[in-house]
Amino acid sequence: MSTSEAIAAEAGEQTGWDAVRELPPSAKLVAKVLEYNETLTQSQLAEETLLPPRTVRYALNRLEEEGVVESRFSFSDARKRLYTLTIESR
Template identity: 70%
Template structure:
C-alpha cells in the first residue's frame, strides 16, 4: 500500500483510514485488496487467478472496494478493452 500523505493527512492516518474502511468489507474484498497490495495493476481475470476466487466473487469484491473508494480502475495499456484495478490509497 502507498504510504504517501494525501491532502494534508499524515501517511499513518491515511493507512489507518484505509484499514478501517477495509475492515467493514467482506472477506473476498479483503483478499482482493491484499492481492492488489502485492501486485498491481491487475485485470479482473488476473485477480481471479491470483486470489483463486471465482470471477463472480471477484466482481462483487471489486464493486464493494470501489464503493468504499479503496480501489480505482483505468483501461489497460496492453489491451484497451480491459480495465485494470489498483488500490486507491
C-alpha cells in the first residue's frame, strides 16, 4: 500500500479496486479494459467496450475523480488524450 493509499484509508476513503466497486457498470468496464490494455484513447475505449463515446467520457471522468485513472496528451496527436489505469491488477 502506498503512502497516499494509507492516508486515504485512515480518512475512510476507498482506494484502488474498492473505489471502482462503488462506480457505475460503465466505469467498471472501462477500468477492466484499461487493466488489460495499458493505455488507450477515449475512442479506442469506446470501440473496445462497445459503449457510446458519451458514456465512456462519463466513466473516465468518474474514474479520474476516484484517482484510479490518469490522462495525458498524446505525443502523436495532441488533440487526443491517453488514459492509463493507476491501480495494480489483481
